[in-house]
Amino acid sequence: EPEVTQTPSHQVTQMGQEVILRCVPISNHLYFYWYRQILGQKVEFLVSFYNNEISEKSEIFDDQFSVERPDGSNFTLKIRSTKLEDSAMYFCASSGGSRAYEQYFGPGTRLTVT
Amino acid sequence: AQSVAQPEDQVNVAEGNPLTVKCTYSVSGNPYLFWYVQYPNRGLQFLLKYITGDNLVKGSYGFEAEFNKSQTSFHLKKPSALVSDSALYFCAVRDIRGTGANNLFFGTGTRLTVIP
Numbered sequence: 001e002p003e004v005t006q007t008p009s010h011q012v013t014q015m016g017q018e019v020i021l022r023c024v025p026i027s028n029h030l031y032f033y034w035y036r037q038i039l040g041q042k043v044e045f046l047v048s049f050y051n052n053e054i055s056e057k058s059e060i061f062d063d064q065f066s067v068e069r070p071d072g073s074n075f076t077l078k079i080r081s082t083k084l085e086d087s088a089m090y091f092c093a094s095s096g097g098s099r100a101y102e103q104y105f106g107p108g109t110r111l112t113v114t
Numbered sequence: 115a116q117s118v119a120q121p122e123d124q125v126n127v128a129e130g131n132p133l134t135v136k137c138t139y140s141v142s143g144n145p146y147l148f149w150y151v152q153y154p155n156r157g158l159q160f161l162l163k164y165i166t167g168d169n170l171v172k173g174s175y176g177f178e179a180e181f182n183k184s185q186t187s188f189h190l191k192k193p194s195a196l197v198s199d200s201a202l203y204f205c206a207v208r209d210i211r212g213t214g215a216n217n218l219f220f221g222t223g224t225r226l227t228v229i230p
Contacts, residue, residue, distance in 0.1 A: 004157070031216065043158065043204060043220040056217050091157055101146060101165060101208070101216050105157035 002026045004106035006092050012112045013082055021077045021109045023092030030096035032075045033103060034067065036060070036088040043091065049075065082113045116141040118207050118221035126227045127195045135190040135224045137205030146208035147188040148218065149179055153201045161203075164188060175199070195228045202226075 005024045013019050025032050034046040048055040049067055066078045075094075079086055089110050093103040117140045127133045139145055146165050150158040162173025169181045179190045190203060202225050206218040 006157075033217065035218075035220075042222045043206075043218075045217045045219065048217050093158075095216060101148075101163055102160050103216065103218060104160065105150070107155070107157040 004092055004094055004104050006090075006106035006109050008109060009107065010110045010112070012114065015084055015113055016081050019079050019082055019111065021079075021090050021092075021111070023075045023077070023106055024073050025075055025092065025094030026096075026104055027073070028097055029094035029104075031055075031094060031100065031103075032067075032069070033093040033095075034077045035091045035093065035105075037091065037108075038088045046077070046090075079111075082111075084113050087111055087113045116145075116207050116219050118205050118219060120203075120205055120221035120224045122224050123222070124225050124227070126229060128229050129197055130194050133192050133195040133199070133226065133228070135203050135205075135226060137188045137190065137221060138186050139188060139205070139207050140186060141207055145188075146216070147179075147181065148206040148208075149173065149177070149188075149190050150204045150206060150220075151201045152204065152223075158204065161190070195226075197228045197230050200226055200228045 007022045032049040035043050037043045045058050047057040047061045064080045068076050089108045091108045092106040095103045119138045148163045149161040152158050161177050162171050164171045164181045172178045177192050202223050204223045205221040208216050
C-alpha cells in the first residue's frame with residue numbers, strides 16, 4: 001500500500017538555524033499538508049498546498065515558514081530561523097483522487113531546537 | 115468556528131470488552147468528521163470518516179463510529195477490544211474556513227489502554 005514518507009525522522013538544530021523537512025506524498029495525490037504536534041499537545045494544522053500554491057495556512061504559519069514542491073515528488077517545509085518553540089513533531093499528509101477527504105499521514109519528523 | 119472535544123484524556127478497558135472513545139464537535143454547516151489513530155513513534159493512521167449518509171460508519175480494524183446530529187457527537191466504538199488497540203486516538207473535523215484543501219482540526223486526543 002502506498003504511503004507518505006518523511007525525512008529525516010529526527011532533526012536537531014540550534015536556535016536561529018534554517019531547517020528543511022522533507023516529505024514524499026502518495027504519488028497520485030494532489031493535496032499536501034503540514035501539521036505539527038508539540039509534545040503532549042494536539043495536532044495543529046500549518047498549511048495546505050494545491051496546484052503549486054498555498055491553499056490555506058494557519059496563524060502558526062508565519063513568515064518564518066515556507067513550503068515548496070521542488071519536483072514532481074517532494075514536498076518540503078522550511079523554517080528559516082528556528083526558535084525553541086518550533087520544537088515539535090512535524091507531520092506531512094496528502095490526499096486526493098477518489099478519496100479526497102482522507103488524509104494520509106507520514107511518520108513525522110521530530111524537530112528539536114536547542 | 116469549529117471545534118472538537120475529546121472529554122477523556124485516558125480510557126482503560128479490559129480486553130474483550132466493548133470500548134467507546136468520545137468526541138463532540140461544533141461546526142457551522144454540515145460536519146465532515148474523522149477518526150485517526152496514532153501508535154508510538156508512528157504517524158496518524160486514518161480509521162474512518164463521516165461525510166454523509168448512514169449515521170453508523172464502519173472503518174478499519176473493526177472500529178465504527180456513530181454520528182449523532184442532535185447530540186453533536188461522533189463516538190468511536192469497537193465491540194471487543196484488543197490489546198493491540200492500545201494507542202492514541204484523535205477525532206477531527208474538516209475545517210470549513212477558506213476555499214482550499216480539506217484542512218483538519220483535531221481534538222486533544224484520548225489515550226486508550228486495553229488491559230489484558
